[in-house]
Amino acid sequence: MKERKNIDRVFQENFKDMEVYPSARVWNNIESQLKGKPQKKIIPLWQRLSGIAVIFLLLFSIGFGLFNKTNKKVQVQSNDFKTPESGNSIVNTSDKKSEVPVISIKSADKVNINTEQVAANTKKTKKKTEDKVTGSELPEIIKNIDNEDTDLVITEVPEVKEENRGSLQQTDVPRVFNRSFTQNTDQIAEITKKEKGTKKWSIGPTISPVFLNSIKKGSPISSELQNNTTIPEEALSYGIKMDYQLSDKFKLQSGINKVDLAYNTKNVVATISSSKFINHNIRTKYSGIRLSSAADKPFDVEASNEDQNKSSIEGDLNQSFEYLEIPLELKYNIFESRVGLNLVGGFSTFILTNNSISMVLPNQTTDLGKANNLNTINFSGNVGFDIDYRITRDWSLNISPMVKYQFNTFSNSAGNFKPYYFGVYSGVNYKF
Amino acid sequence: MSLKHLIHGCKRRDITAQSEIYNLFAAKMFGLCLKYSRNKQEAEDNLQDAFITIFDKIDQYKFKGSFEGWMKRIVINTTLQTYRQKNVLNLVENNLPDEVEVEIDEDDISLDYLLKIIQELPERYRMVFNLYVLDGYSHKEISDLMGIAEGTSKSNLSRARLILKNKIEKSQEKKNVGLFT
Numbered sequence: 001m002k003e004r005k006n007i008d009r010v011f012q013e014n015f016k017d018m019e020v021y022p023s024a025r026v027w028n029n030i031e032s033q034l035k036g037k038p039q040k041k042i043i044p045l046w047q048r049l050s051g052i053a054v055i056f057l058l059l060f061s062i063g064f065g066l067f068n069k070t071n072k073k074v075q076v077q078s079n080d081f082k083t084p085e086s087g088n089s090i091v092n093t094s095d096k097k098s099e100v101p102v103i104s105i106k107s108a109d110k111v112n113i114n115t116e117q118v119a120a121n122t123k124k125t126k127k128k129t130e131d132k133v134t135g136s137e138l139p140e141i142i143k144n145i146d147n148e149d150t151d152l153v154i155t156e157v158p159e160v161k162e163e164n165r166g167s168l169q170q171t172d173v174p175r176v177f178n179r180s181f182t183q184n185t186d187q188i189a190e191i192t193k194k195e196k197g198t199k200k201w202s203i204g205p206t207i208s209p210v211f212l213n214s215i216k217k218g219s220p221i222s223s224e225l226q227n228n229t230t231i232p233e234e235a236l237s238y239g240i241k242m243d244y245q246l247s248d249k250f251k252l253q254s255g256i257n258k259v260d261l262a263y264n265t266k267n268v269v270a271t272i273s274s275s276k277f278i279n280h281n282i283r284t285k286y287s288g289i290r291l292s293s294a295a296d297k298p299f300d301v302e303a304s305n306e307d308q309n310k311s312s313i314e315g316d317l318n319q320s321f322e323y324l325e326i327p328l329e330l331k332y333n334i335f336e337s338r339v340g341l342n343l344v345g346g347f348s349t350f351i352l353t354n355n356s357i358s359m360v361l362p363n364q365t366t367d368l369g370k371a372n373n374l375n376t377i378n379f380s381g382n383v384g385f386d387i388d389y390r391i392t393r394d395w396s397l398n399i400s401p402m403v404k405y406q407f408n409t410f411s412n413s414a415g416n417f418k419p420y421y422f423g424v425y426s427g428v429n430y431k432f
Numbered sequence: 433m434s435l436k437h438l439i440h441g442c443k444r445r446d447i448t449a450q451s452e453i454y455n456l457f458a459a460k461m462f463g464l465c466l467k468y469s470r471n472k473q474e475a476e477d478n479l480q481d482a483f484i485t486i487f488d489k490i491d492q493y494k495f496k497g498s499f500e501g502w503m504k505r506i507v508i509n510t511t512l513q514t515y516r517q518k519n520v521l522n523l524v525e526n527n528l529p530d531e532v533e534v535e536i537d538e539d540d541i542s543l544d545y546l547l548k549i550i551q552e553l554p555e556r557y558r559m560v561f562n563l564y565v566l567d568g569y570s571h572k573e574i575s576d577l578m579g580i581a582e583g584t585s586k587s588n589l590s591r592a593r594l595i596l597k598n599k600i601e602k603s604q605e606k607k608n609v610g611l612f613t
Binding site (some may be wrong): 002003004005007008010011012014015018019020021022023025026027029030031033034150401408 | 447450451454458459460462466467479485487491532533537538550561565566584596597603613
């Protein structure tokens with residue numbers, strides 16, 4: 001029904017004693033300030049980190065591009081070269097598998113090597129050296145010729161008997177490039193370097209027990225519980241790991257894991273109360289839950305009046321999270337033989353799929369609800385080791401203890417709860 | 433724990449007492465902030481600053497007069513500070529009506545809507561309207577608080593009333609038109 005009313009009255013009546021609840025972050029910031037610590041600003045950290053992720057990917061792709069050279073050749077020139085039919089001298093065979101000619105030199109044979117260094121810009125030959133070396137020394141020498149501008153020419157190779165054929169392994173000719181600078185070549189046999197592994201990829205399952213804890217004390221559930229002890233609960237991570245060989249020493253690894261993490265806060269009292277409390281970060285079906293440390297007795301105007309008749313339980317407060325983790329790490333090979341040791345570092349992206357908060361007592365578990373301050377997407381920085389044991393050429397076993405420190409798990413946090421978790425990832429991989 | 437005890441606790445900088453005071457009064461103070469601010473985010477920032485000031489200056493409260501009233505004044509001062517720095521034109525207009533009436537069907541108008549149109553008012557008008565109409569300050573007090581002339585305060589109030597009246601009547605018109613077409 002319409003009426004004419006003084007506008008002042010309209011507003012006065014409607015706004016009389018208006019009460020609205022602010023969000024939890026307000027108290028958290030006030031508390032931080034009162035305790036003399038810097039406030040937590042909700043800057044979207046994940047935005048910054050995704051920028052870093054992009055930079056990482058760019059760097060990797062550039063690095064990958066630099067390391068990825070094919071078709072390295074060694075030019076062999078000899079005036080004594082005789083065709084294979086004559087039965088003497090170098091046997092020029094082709095590797096049926098890849099149709100690449102292979103040079104075979106017996107280890108005791110002496111060869112002449114001629115190295116020339118060509119300046120890149122001027123294409124003038126600068127230094128020429130001539131040496132006589134044994135076939136077994138050849139791989140070492142070739143390895144040391146790191147320079148793109150140096151070519152190795154084997155000028156004289158003595159005869160090789162079929163049955164004594166050793167072979168100059170492809171792996172011994174890492175970085176020597178072919179330049180056609182000699183005009184008088186009778187016959188040139190080319191060794192084309194086959195990539196050490198065209199099998200750069202490997203994939204395999206991994207599984208790990210994981211232990212979650214925080215570097216400093218604090219509680220993301222309630223500021224009342226900051227000083228309570230937290231203990232990790234054993235949980236599981238399993239998934240698929242994939243890696244790609246960037247270069248001799250570096251591998252890029254990624255994959256996808258399902259991670260279940262949990263920890264317990266000890267000595268917590270939970271009471272169901274009808275009054276609404278602002279500082280707990282739980283979304284619950286109960287009208288209000290008071291959480292307090294068993295160490296302090298409840299210190300509250302309302303609690304002393306209302307909660308005497310309400311039930312309360314004391315036990316451990318369990319918080320658990322389920323995430324999908326996508327790691328992106330760089331693996332640096334420290335040494336490699338049948339057993340290899342690698343150093344791993346990188347970061348992971350986590351996507352929250354589930355979480356729950358419950359009270360755990362000796363004979364029962366009560367589900368309280370879910371946390372409302374968990375970020376759906378957060379990141380971690382990872383560091384650790386990887387030990388792998390080669391079973392066959394394509395299969396290997398690996399064990400990798402890792403520590404992952406999570407950033408931005410919570411959109412606000414009571415206290416200084418900074419979670420990290422430790423896991424020992426084991427699995428098998430298959431190269432392809 | 434009585435209020436008196438809690439206040440003493442705050443004077444001792446006891447975090448538990450401070451948190452209880454917050455629990456008891458935050459909702460009401462936030463309601464106040466919402467009216468003075470442009471949006472929820474600003475209101476929260478103001479609330480935060482206000483409480484920090486309250487806990488900081490708690491020693492100045494000598495149990496004379498209502499504690500809630502004392503806190504309210506701090507909250508209002510905090511919100512005013514945010515807007516005092518901004519430069520606003522000093523328009524003084526005469527011949528503005530003192531009493532403004534509005535045609536209103538109160539069943540149709542929601543609290544949220546009223547809050548929204550208040551938040552939409554230009555800064556100074558909003559401050560003056562809140563201080564005078566909702567929190568009972570006189571024009572003299574407003575001019576001291578805001579550093580403006582009394583006349584300016586009066587004209588700001590009138591203009592605020594007119595804007596609000598127009599908005600309310602327009603929004604009701606729209607609804608009525610909807611009914612008949």
